[in-house]
Amino acid sequence: MIPIRDNRLDRYVPIVTWTLIALNCILFIWDRQGHVFGTNVVFGDLMMRPQEVVQALREPSNSFPLVTVFTSLFLHGNLVHLLGNMIFLLVFGGAVESAFGPIRFMLYYLFWGLAASATHIFVDPHSMTPTLGASGAIGGVLGCYFLLFPAQKIEIWIPFLFSFAVVSAWVLLGIWFLYQIFIPQAGVANWAHAGGFLAGMLTVLVAGGRTKVLASSNAGTDFEFD
Numbered sequence: 676m677i678p679i680r681d682n683r684l685d686r687y688v689p690i691v692t693w694t695l696i697a698l699n700c701i702l703f704i705w706d707r708q709g710h711v712f713g714t715n716v717v718f719g720d721l722m723m724r725p726q727e728v729v730q731a732l733r734e735p736s737n738s739f740p741l742v743t744v745f746t747s748l749f750l751h752g753n754l755v756h757l758l759g760n761m762i763f764l765l766v767f768g769g770a771v772e773s774a775f776g777p778i779r780f781m782l783y784y785l786f787w788g789l790a791a792s793a794t795h796i797f798v799d800p801h802s803m804t805p806t807l808g809a810s811g812a813i814g815g816v817l818g819c820y821f822l823l824f825p826a827q828k829i830e831i832w833i834p835f836l837f838s839f840a841v842v843s844a845w846v847l848l849g850i851w852f853l854y855q856i857f858i859p860q861a862g863v864a865n866w867a868h869a870g871g872f873l874a875g876m877l878t879v880l881v882a883g884g885r886t887k888v889l890a891s892s893n894a895g896t897d898f899e900f901d
Contacts, residue, residue, distance in 0.1 A: 676831045676832070676833055676847065676850075677762060677831060677832045677833075677834065678762065678763060678766040678767070678829050678830070678831050678847065679766070679829075679830040679831060679832055679839070680766060680829075680830050681766060681767070681770065681824070681827045681828065681829050681830075681844065682827060682828040682829075682830075683770055683824070683827060685769065685770065685773055687769070687772070687773035689768060689769035689772045689773065689777075690772075690777055691768075691772050691777045691780050691781050691784075692764060692765070692768035692769050692772050692780075695764060695768070695784070695809075696761050696764055696765060698749060699749055699751065699757065699760070699761060699809060700757065700761070702718070702749050702750065703750075703751050703754075703757050705717060705718075706718045706750060711754055712753075712754060715750065715752075718746070718750055719805075720743075721742075721743055721746035721747065721750060722743060722746075722747050722750060722805035722806060722807045723740070723743040723744055723746075723747035723792060723805070723806045723807065724740065724743070724802070724803050724804070724805055724806065725795065725796040725799055725800055725801070725802045725803075725804075725806065726800065726801050726802060726803050727740035727743075727803070728740045728741060728743070728744060728792075728796055729796065729800050729801075744788075744789060744792045744793075745785065745788065745789070747792070747805075747806055747807045747808070748785075748788040748792075748808070748809050748811070748812050749809065750807040750808065751807060751808055751809070752807060752808065756808060760808060760809045760810055760813055761809075763813050763816070763817065764809065764813050764816065766829070767813075767816050767817055767820045768813075768816050770820060770823070770824055770827075771816050771819045771820055771823065771875075773892060774819070774823055774888050774889060774892040775819075775882075775888070775892070776892075783815065783819075783875075783878055784812050784815065784816070785812070786815070786874065786878070787811065787812045787813075787814065787815020787816070787818075787871045787874045787875055787878070788809070788811050788812035788815070788871065790811070790815065790870050790871055790873075790874035791810070791811020791812060791814055791815070791864075791867040791868065791870045791871035791874070792806070792811060792867060793870065794811075794866050794867055794869065794870025794871075795811070795864045795866055795867035795870065798866045799866075806864055806867070808864075810864070810867065810868050810871070811864070811867040811868060811870065811871035812871060813871070814855075814867070814868040814869070814870070814871025814872040814874075814875065815871040815872065815874050815875035815878070816875060817848050817851060817852075817871075817872055817875060818848075818852075818871065818872040818873060818874065818875025818876040818877075818878075818879075819875040819876070819878060819879050820844060820848060820875075821844065821845060821848040821849070821852075821872075821875070821876065822875075822876055822879040822880075822884075822885055823879060823885050823888060823889060824844055825843065825844055825845035826843055826844070826845070827843070827844040828841050828842070828843060828844070829841065829842055829843070829844050829847050831847065851872075852869065852872050855868045855869040855872070856869055
């Protein structure tokens with residue numbers, strides 16, 4: 676299921692969300708020196724490897740792998756990986772940014788990415804497989820949206836049925852979260868996604884809950900799909 680848009684009417688301009696999308700796309704092209712269907716050649720050393728991060732925590736003299744916990748959030752394995760992440764960020768990021776404001780949203784985004792990476796490292800601390808992608812941080816966005824806007828309607832495209840449908844956000848995001856837990860995919864850091872999602876939910880709860888967050892936000896009101 677691919678999200679297309681939600682049914683919120685929001686005049687807020689999500690500058691940070693658009694900036695993150697632009698930055699990820701620019702780095703993707705730069706990493707491949709303009710060949711979007713090629714392999715990464717420039718920033719390969721900035722991908723996170725759990726075992727190296729664990730060793731850096733034990734041996735502070737070699738702390739560079741700690742940096743990759745953040746740099747890996749802005750790298751992607753291929754064009755499909757990039758587009759999938761950016762679609763979810765575009766559909767759900769603006770609402771969460773409008774709820775928290777741009778500065779807090781940017782800080783939270785990095786925190787969600789850190790939480791996602793930490794979850795992945797905890798589950799598989801001896802892995803030397805490079806880990807990259809914004810999915811964990813975007814999982815945090817989804818976790819926030821799940822609590823802040825559960826009743827919003829999301830228009831989705833179902834590829835295998837070649838059709839569109841409208842579902843409630845809590846249904847779509849709930850399925851997404853359960854999919855990460857119970858249907859792990861080879862080569863995908865599913866636990867990082869789940870960790871980011873839970874970190875996003877925790878952020879809303881620590882901030883005072885849905886009512887308090889939205890009371891002081893720029894979040895828009897509902898409207899019906901055409």
